[in-house]
Amino acid sequence: xxxxIQSFRQPLVTATGILLGFIxxxxxxxxKSDVPFGDVLAGIVGLCMITGISCLIAVLYRVLRMNYPRxxxxxxxxxxxxxFVLGVCVAFAGVFIDATLNFWAA
Numbered sequence: 001x002x003x004x005i006q007s008f009r010q011p012l013v014t015a016t017g018i019l020l021g022f023i024x025x026x027x028x029x030x031x032k033s034d035v036p037f038g039d040v041l042a043g044i045v046g047l048c049m050i051t052g053i054s055c056l057i058a059v060l061y062r063v064l065r066m067n068y069p070r071x072x073x074x075x076x077x078x079x080x081x082x083x084f085v086l087g088v089c090v091a092f093a094g095v096f097i098d099a100t101l102n103f104w105a106a
Contacts (some may be wrong), residue, residue: 002073003070003073004073004074004077005063005073005080008063008077009064012059012063012080012081012084013060013063013064016056016063016084017060019056019091020053023049023052023056023091024053026049026095027053030045030049030098037101037105044094045094045097045098046094048090048091048093048094048097051087051090052087052088052089052090052091052092053087054087055083055084055086055087055090056084056087056088058087059080062079063080
C-alpha cells in the first residue's frame, strides 16, 4: 500500500528537531537562572516546556513510525500536525510568559 505521508516526513522531522533544540537550549539556561517571579509562575513555565517537549517527541514518534494505518494516512498526518502545532504553541506560551515576567521584573 502507498505511503501517503512520505513526502511530509523529512520537513516535519527537521522542523521538530530544530524546535526541540531551541526549546532544550532555552530550558538549559532557564533552569540555571534565578526566576524573579514566584514558584507558581515558574512552575507554569516549566509545565509549558515539558508539555511542549512531550508533544514534539510524540510528533517525532508518529511521523517516523512505519506501521501506521495506511488507509487512514491523511487523518493520521492531520492529527500529527495538530499535535505539532499544539506543542509549538504551548512551548511558545511558556517562553512568552517567562520573557514577559522578566521584562516587568527588570
